[in-house]
Amino acid sequence: MIVLVTGGSGFLGRHLVQRLVDDGHHVRVLDVADTRSRDPRVEFVASSMTDESVLNAAVSGCEAVFHLASSVVPKTSNDNPILDARSNLIGTLQLMDASIDAGVSRFIFASSGGTVYGEPTVVKVKESHPTEPISSYGIVKLAVEKYLALYARLYGLNSIALRISNLYGEHQRHDTGLGVIASFCHGAVTDNPVKVWGDGSVSRDFIYVGDVVDAMVAALRYRGSHLVANIGSGETVSLSEILALIEELTGREVAKEYLPGRPFDVHRTCLDVTLADDALGWRPKTSLRDGISRVLQTVEQEERSS
Numbered sequence: 001m002i003v004l005v006t007g008g009s010g011f012l013g014r015h016l017v018q019r020l021v022d023d024g025h026h027v028r029v030l031d032v033a034d035t036r037s038r039d040p041r042v043e044f045v046a047s048s049m050t051d052e053s054v055l056n057a058a059v060s061g062c063e064a065v066f067h068l069a070s071s072v073v074p075k076t077s078n079d080n081p082i083l084d085a086r087s088n089l090i091g092t093l094q095l096m097d098a099s100i101d102a103g104v105s106r107f108i109f110a111s112s113g114g115t116v117y118g119e120p121t122v123v124k125v126k127e128s129h130p131t132e133p134i135s136s137y138g139i140v141k142l143a144v145e146k147y148l149a150l151y152a153r154l155y156g157l158n159s160i161a162l163r164i165s166n167l168y169g170e171h172q173r174h175d176t177g178l179g180v181i182a183s184f185c186h187g188a189v190t191d192n193p194v195k196v197w198g199d200g201s202v203s204r205d206f207i208y209v210g211d212v213v214d215a216m217v218a219a220l221r222y223r224g225s226h227l228v229a230n231i232g233s234g235e236t237v238s239l240s241e242i243l244a245l246i247e248e249l250t251g252r253e254v255a256k257e258y259l260p261g262r263p264f265d266v267h268r269t270c271l272d273v274t275l276a277d278d279a280l281g282w283r284p285k286t287s288l289r290d291g292i293s294r295v296l297q298t299v300e301q302e303e304r305s306s
């Protein structure tokens with residue numbers, strides 16, 4: 001199958017592209033960051049999804065689109081909501097229009113289970129939980145989901161929005177303010193103090209990148225109607241517990257610098273992933289201990305070879 005992956009040069013995109021190529025798909029990447037040298041089997045369109053002139057050619061011939069490109073993280077989105085809406089909402093609508101014109105049969109969107117709900121009112125959040133995002137990033141993700149539902153109704157564009165919790169895994173950047181496990185593991189390996197926003201009690205549902213790739217591949221096989229599904233571990237772990245696990249695995253104490261909590265961070269997230277199991281036959285399989293061990297190993301290798 002010919003598939004387009006927007007944001008294919010990013011953290012999740014890189015892992016997904018590798019799996020799709022290994023599974024025998026012809027993969028085309030649309031990304032502003034040009035990483036074409038990484039794998040000659042991958043076709044590369046080095047451009048922004050906001051450039052309408054390239055979208056038709058980028059989507060042409062594709063049966064499926066994985067839409068992962070995003071130019072913001074929760075923090076930067078609140079600094080400039082207009083830029084966020086222009087790039088990630090309008091850009092996505094342009095991509096959806098091009099997908100309809102090209103006859104794409106499945107559009108899979110990386111939404112965000114950590115931001116669309118806002119501050120949860122229950123322990124485990126189901127997809128039916130109220131959506132009250134506290135960042136522009138979450139508002140835009142939710143708006144895209146609503147447009148996907150509308151386009152399914154108006155034009156029959158089959159789509160799945162995966163509300164991914166907090167991603168972590170090998171090769172995640174440690175300096176963006178988004179990947180807290182990447183940043184803690186990097187600090188632990190390089191013996192640098194790690195920044196903890198708040199008192200360490202903030203807790204998150206961390207999901208290993210390989211499990212999210214499994215969910216995306218399951219979404220490619222899905223043949224039902226428009227779906228919005230949580231993708232997470234179904235468990236919640238505090239930042240202090242993560243640090244304690246990293247210290248146990250490395251056998252070293254990590255220096256911590258405690259900073260005031262950030263206004264765009266919800267205090268606790270934990271996703272109920274029953275729907276993904278029922279609809280996609282997907283369940284998370286990687287324990288936090290195994291996932292963090294793999295990240296630590298990769299950071300150690302990278303540091304040795306740098």
Ligand SMILES: NC(=O)c1ccc[n+]([C@@H]2O[C@H](COP(=O)([O-])OP(=O)(O)OC[C@H]3O[C@@H](n4cnc5c(N)ncnc54)[C@H](O)[C@@H]3O)[C@@H](O)[C@H]2O)c1
Binds near residue numbers: 012113164166
């Ligand atoms: N990282 C997480 O914890 C997390 C959680 C939930 C959802 N998501 C979503 O999953 C997707 C992938 O996340 P990630 O962590 O791999 O992010 P990432 O920042 O590593 O990758 C995003 C990619 O999009 C590209 N990009 C940005 N703007 C673009 C544009 N206008 N046109 C084309 N390409 C553009 C970037 O160059 C980058 O390669 C994003 O949509 C993100 O919002 C991430």
